[in-house]
Amino acid sequence: SVQLEMKALWDEFNQLGTEMIVTKAGRRMFPTFQVKLFGMDPMADYMLLMDFVPVDDKRYRYAFHSSSWLVAGKADPATPGRVHYHPDSPAKGAQWMKQIVSFDKLKLTNNLLDDNGHIILNSMHRYQPRFHVVYVDPRKDSEKYAEENFKTFVFEETRFTAVTAYQNHRVRACGEDLSGFNASGKAGITQLKIASNPFAKGFRDCDPEDWPRNHRPGALPLMSAFARSRNPVASPTQP
Amino acid sequence: SVQLEMKALWDEFNQLGTEMIVTKAGRRMFPTFQVKLFGMDPMADYMLLMDFVPVDDKRYRYAFHSSSWLVAGKADPATPGRVHYHPDSPAKGAQWMKQIVSFDKLKLTNNLLDDNGHIILNSMHRYQPRFHVVYVDPRKDSEKYAEENFKTFVFEETRFTAVTAYQNHRVRACGEDLSGFNASGKAGITQLKIASNPFAKGFRDCDPEDWPRNHRPGALPLMSAFARSRNPVASPTQP
DNA sequence: TTCTTGTCACCTAGGTGTTAATAT
DNA sequence: ATATTAACACCTAGGTGACAAGAA
Numbered sequence: 001s002v003q004l005e006m007k008a009l010w011d012e013f014n015q016l017g018t019e020m021i022v023t024k025a026g027r028r029m030f031p032t033f034q035v036k037l038f039g040m041d042p043m044a045d046y047m048l049l050m051d052f053v054p055v056d057d058k059r060y061r062y063a064f065h066s067s068s069w070l071v072a073g074k075a076d077p078a079t080p081g082r083v084h085y086h087p088d089s090p091a092k093g094a095q096w097m098k099q100i101v102s103f104d105k106l107k108l109t110n111n112l113l114d115d116n117g118h119i120i121l122n123s124m125h126r127y128q129p130r131f132h133v134v135y136v137d138p139r140k141d142s143e144k145y146a147e148e149n150f151k152t153f154v155f156e157e158t159r160f161t162a163v164t165a166y167q168n169h170r171v172r173a174c175g176e177d178l179s180g181f182n183a184s185g186k187a188g189i190t191q192l193k194i195a196s197n198p199f200a201k202g203f204r205d206c207d208p209e210d211w212p213r214n215h216r217p218g219a220l221p222l223m224s225a226f227a228r229s230r231n232p233v234a235s236p237t238q239p
Numbered sequence: 240s241v242q243l244e245m246k247a248l249w250d251e252f253n254q255l256g257t258e259m260i261v262t263k264a265g266r267r268m269f270p271t272f273q274v275k276l277f278g279m280d281p282m283a284d285y286m287l288l289m290d291f292v293p294v295d296d297k298r299y300r301y302a303f304h305s306s307s308w309l310v311a312g313k314a315d316p317a318t319p320g321r322v323h324y325h326p327d328s329p330a331k332g333a334q335w336m337k338q339i340v341s342f343d344k345l346k347l348t349n350n351l352l353d354d355n356g357h358i359i360l361n362s363m364h365r366y367q368p369r370f371h372v373v374y375v376d377p378r379k380d381s382e383k384y385a386e387e388n389f390k391t392f393v394f395e396e397t398r399f400t401a402v403t404a405y406q407n408h409r410v411r412a413c414g415e416d417l418s419g420f421n422a423s424g425k426a427g428i429t430q431l432k433i434a435s436n437p438f439a440k441g442f443r444d445c446d447p448e449d450w451p452r453n454h455r456p457g458a459l460p461l462m463s464a465f466a467r468s469r470n471p472v473a474s475p476t477q478p
Numbered sequence: 479t480t481c482t483t484g485t486c487a488c489c490t491a492g493g494t495g496t497t498a499a500t501a502t
Numbered sequence: 503a504t505a506t507t508a509a510c511a512c513c514t515a516g517g518t519g520a521c522a523a524g525a526a
Contacts, residue, residue: 024482165520199489199517199519202488202519362505402505429495433494438493
């Protein structure tokens with residue numbers, strides 16, 4: 001079984017409608033897709049990999065006036081289907097289970113001719129990341145058992161729209177009460193990225209310890225946990 | 240067969256008497272041990288690893304007045320013998336031969352209780368790095384063939400003295416003629432490290448393009464090549 | 479209009495020798 | 503005296519969103 005790390009953060013992004021930047025050179029995902037694995041054969045070899053499937057056959061655009069996504073027509077031609085093998089593959093089950101598995105080398109691009117092995121996506125389309133565990137069958141005729149030698153895990157909270165620039169970038173001030181906006185999903189993706197991604201710290205205009213205070217009671221205690229811990233415990237998930 | 244990369248740089252250090260810093264936290268080697276491999280079975284799996292063996296049973300000290308190393312007695316008790324597996328191990332022969340194999344994750348420490356998996360060495364002792372290629376035998380009784388399933392390569396020009404601070408740190412000015420000092424091996428290790436290690440650029444007091452000019456005719460054309468190229472061609476070596 | 483691209487300042491993360499203080 | 507340690511300024515290397523300019 002597989003447990004998604006940083007689930008609380010993924011949930012917060014998902015409520016707003018997660019957007020992931022794609023660039024010609026390739027851009028990492030944030031949040032990074034990270035998992036904990038359980039129940040593998042410690043001595044057996046496994047390959048870990050990810051791919052991305054379209055959520056639907058639509059193209060989207062963002063309406064700034066209504067701050068919402070609209071269908072803008074049928075999907076563009078599908079991009080070359082690629083997979084990203086975790087660089088530690090293959091490795092023993094014991095190795096994979098020993099610590100959190102992080103796909104932080106995975107990069108997204110909109111360059112159809114990319115030859116860096118990055119994942120190619122259409123901008124303004126929605127995607128569902130998938131995580132696959134492949135058992136490396138030592139038998140000679142292992143091809144015959146291919147169907148039963150892998151398992152796929154899908155976390156719906158990791159869905160996102162690929163964009164070349166953030167669309168939903170409503171700003172928020174430090175002291176602003178977000179109760180209403182969180183509920184209706186209208187707060188800015190950009191601000192959440194800036195607040196939670198260490199590499200974007202340069203754009204923070206207030207102390208990160210300031211704004212967990214603004215969360216209404218009952219809200220996910222995500223930012224406080226995120227700000228203080230480098231190894232936070234995420235809720236278990238069973239796809 | 241194996242070819243040592245940056246051989247010209249190793250040679251220049253070796254002439255001076257290479258010193259490698261060891262710290263409690265672990266310090267990388269410079270130059271980095273890098274090799275090109277040839278003649279592997281492209282489809283077979285190999286493990287690549289390094290270890291370090293004492294050159295002799297002596298302890299050394301550096302005499303500043305005569306600028307030379309002296310024997311200071313018998314060697315201290317041997318450190319725990321460790322090996323460093325290249326992190327890409329195991330991988331196919333084709334993968335290893337595709338590009339230069341770099342051991343830049345290898346770190347040296349003098350902490351006898353190190354639990355980061357670093358190589359433990361005695362300061363003020365001389366060591367010989369060794370490089371091992373292990374064929375991963377697919378046969379069930381592979382242990383029986385262990386003796387014939389690996390090959391060891393030794394490059395004598397990579398020998399060094401482990402130190403906690405550079406001993407031979409004679410300074411040299413930018414325009415200084417080094418003919419005499421290079422021949423007798425009395426120029427400073429520190430200056431060569433500063434000149435050739437990109438991470439030490441902050442300590443350079445003259446343009447790196449300045450001092451290849453000072454090399455006497457017939458000297459190794461190393462620094463000019465090093466300064467300009469990120470993928471320099473090293474001389475072939477056959478241990 | 480709407481979307482994409484390239485450049486930039488500002489970060490994280492970590493590899494250098496220096497230096498002063500400490501140990502032996 | 504000699505050897506080691508820890509804090510430090512200064513680098514490399516690369517991940518951020520902002521912004522202005524360009525493309526469709």
